[in-house]
Amino acid sequence: AGPCAVESREQLFAAARVAKENGADMLRGGAFKPRTGPHTFQGLGFAGVELLREAKTQFGLPTVTEVMRIDQLDFVAQNVDCLQIGARNMQNFDLLKEAAKIKKPILLKRGMSATLEEFLAAAEYLVAGGNDQVILCERGIRTFERALRNTLDLAVVPYLKKVTHLPVIVDPSHAIGIRELIPVMSKASLVVGAAGVMIEMHPDPKCALCDGQQSLGPESFAKMMKDMEALKGAL
Numbered sequence: 001a002g003p004c005a006v007e008s009r010e011q012l013f014a015a016a017r018v019a020k021e022n023g024a025d026m027l028r029g030g031a032f033k034p035r036t037g038p039h040t041f042q043g044l045g046f047a048g049v050e051l052l053r054e055a056k057t058q059f060g061l062p063t064v065t066e067v068m069r070i071d072q073l074d075f076v077a078q079n080v081d082c083l084q085i086g087a088r089n090m091q092n093f094d095l096l097k098e099a100a101k102i103k104k105p106i107l108l109k110r111g112m113s114a115t116l117e118e119f120l121a122a123a124e125y126l127v128a129g130g131n132d133q134v135i136l137c138e139r140g141i142r143t144f145e146r147a148l149r150n151t152l153d154l155a156v157v158p159y160l161k162k163v164t165h166l167p168v169i170v171d172p173s174h175a176i177g178i179r180e181l182i183p184v185m186s187k188a189s190l191v192v193g194a195a196g197v198m199i200e201m202h203p204d205p206k207c208a209l210c211d212g213q214q215s216l217g218p219e220s221f222a223k224m225m226k227d228m229e230a231l232k233g234a235l
Contacts, residue, residue: 049065067099
């Protein structure tokens with residue numbers, strides 16, 4: 001759990017504190033942001049990665065952040081625990097080949113229009129290249145439906161668990177795009193067998209520079225985590 005984008009030390013540390021206090025396993029935060037429009041916040045870049053390293057030292061949470069280019073790989077790998085290859089780069093084959101050489105976990109997100117065959121083929125680039133520490137992430141696909149940001153394809157979770165040994169998690173935040181619906185879809189993700197969920201959480205979502213509409217605030221995140229823990233005990 002954590003903010004869509006690392007905005008400042010104060011913002012990231014506040015989010016990390018909330019994540020830690022409520023039992024999150026990892027701290028996420030985007031340093032390099034692949035935004036649809038060029039005039040939106042593009043991230044702090046390498047400075048954001050350094051803040052993630054500081055947050056890990058301060059709060060003891062493993063960190064995950066996205067890489068967009070080959071020349072970012074080494075620096076990010078030296079400073080965070082898990083590298084994310086986002087939906088827009090799922091079929092960036094040169095990036096996949098180089099990321100496979102990094103001996104750290106890789107969180108691979110399904111592309112917005114990718115079939116499961118294409119998703120698994122992208123994962124195979126990483127595994128065949130020497131890195132079997134791959135985590136598959138369903139983050140919603142683009143369909144004709146416009147009421148929600150994307151369409152969350154939960155059926156892929158049990159399917160992927162059937163055909164591959166790789167762990168599968170779900171990112172309901174990007175799939176739904178509406179913060180009020182994130183908790184219930186997070187629970188649904190656990191019910192269908194997801195190994196975890198990736199949640200966007202911000203100390204003050206209304207002031208977020210990126211994806212505030214789908215980010216949980218501290219109170220709603222705390223409640224969701226309590227509900228999720230109770231659900232895990234019942235499954």
